[in-house]
Amino acid sequence: MDYSNCTSNLILTIFFADFVGLIYYNIIMFNYTIYNLIIYIIMGVLITLPMVSLYWVYNAEKKFLKIIKQKNKVKESDENKDSDYDEQVTQTNYCRLCNMIKVERTHHCSKCRICTEEMDHHCNFLQTCIGKHNKKYFIYLLTTGSLALTYFDIITLLYIDNNTNTLVYIAICSFLLVNILLLGFTIFTWRLLINGLGTIEWLDYWKMKKIDPEYENKYDKGIVANISHVMCHS
Numbered sequence: 377m378d379y380s381n382c383t384s385n386l387i388l389t390i391f392f393a394d395f396v397g398l399i400y401y402n403i404i405m406f407n408y409t410i411y412n413l414i415i416y417i418i419m420g421v422l423i424t425l426p427m428v429s430l431y432w433v434y435n436a437e438k439k440f441l442k443i444i445k446q447k448n449k450v451k452e453s454d455e456n457k458d459s460d461y462d463e464q465v466t467q468t469n470y471c472r473l474c475n476m477i478k479v480e481r482t483h484h485c486s487k488c489r490i491c492t493e494e495m496d497h498h499c500n501f502l503q504t505c506i507g508k509h510n511k512k513y514f515i516y517l518l519t520t521g522s523l524a525l526t527y528f529d530i531i532t533l534l535y536i537d538n539n540t541n542t543l544v545y546i547a548i549c550s551f552l553l554v555n556i557l558l559l560g561f562t563i564f565t566w567r568l569l570i571n572g573l574g575t576i577e578w579l580d581y582w583k584m585k586k587i588d589p590e591y592e593n594k595y596d597k598g599i600v601a602n603i604s605h606v607m608c609h610s
Contacts, residue, residue, distance in 0.1 A: 415531060422524035429517035433502060436510035444490060481595075483576060496574035512607045515569065518562040525555040572602035 469478045474491045478484075483495040485505045492507035499506055499514070506514045529552055536548070568578055572595040584591045596602065 419524075419527060419531060422520070422527050425520035426517050426524055429513055429520055430502075432513040433510050433517060434504070436513055437504050440492075440507075440509040441490075481574075481577070494574060495576060496568075497576065508606075508609060511574075512609060515565060515607070518558065518565055522555070522559050522562045525551070525558060529555055569606055570599050570602055572596040572605070 469480075469482075470476070471478050471482075471484050471491050473484055473489070476491060478491055479493060481494045482491050484491045485495065485498050487498050488505045490505070492505045492509075494508035494511070496506040496511055496514075498504075502514075504510070529548075532548055532551075536544075568574065571578075571593060573581060573593065577595065581591070581593055597605070
């Protein structure tokens with residue numbers, strides 16, 4: 377049994393239950409004024425942005441898998457024609473599970489069972505690998521999601537009074553906890569992005585740093601270059 381997936385599904389279930397409950401609570405408490413209408417229009421836009429980002433994460437993954445399949449077809453035909461293929465498979469950067477030569481910063485995911493270029497991590501919540509092909513959309517998702525949840529929390533807290541139900545308080549507290557965790561992870565991801573690292577590379581970097589204090593991050597090309605490398609990648 378994959379306990380990490382079970383935990384992720386449980387957290388998502390609680391989160392969406394809280395989210396739906398709080399939306400219902402906000403609708404009940406809604407006063408039909410121009411001021412409140414503007415507030416909820418902004419909320420609707422902020423909620424839509426992470427949904428669009430989530431779509432692009434999966435769309436990029438779909439295109440990535442399609443490209444991998446096409447490469448595998450070409451590779452199979454090349455194996456029959458190229459006499460030097462046996463020499464290639466002896467290279468240390470060759471993945472025998474995927475039957476492919478890995479470029480630098482490529483890692484094999486045991487859950488997705490595929491090699492991902494510039495792999496950051498496997499996301500149990502999205503059930504997909506985050507890498508070069510979809511990392512910028514994942515960062516969009518984290519950033520817009522954090523903004524939307526923060527805005528939603530503030531608006532919900534404005535409606536709290538002495539008559540607020542206990543269940544609403546519990547929902548708000550758990551929602552705030554998720555928001556704090558998401559904000560922390562978003563900040564952490566942006567910090568790695570600024571330093572030109574992925575999660576896996578960050579872990580490797582600190583392991584090497586403990587062995588050799590003078591070890592430097594070879595992927596750091598400067599803040600602007602690091603951000604553009606990921607966020608401007610098509």
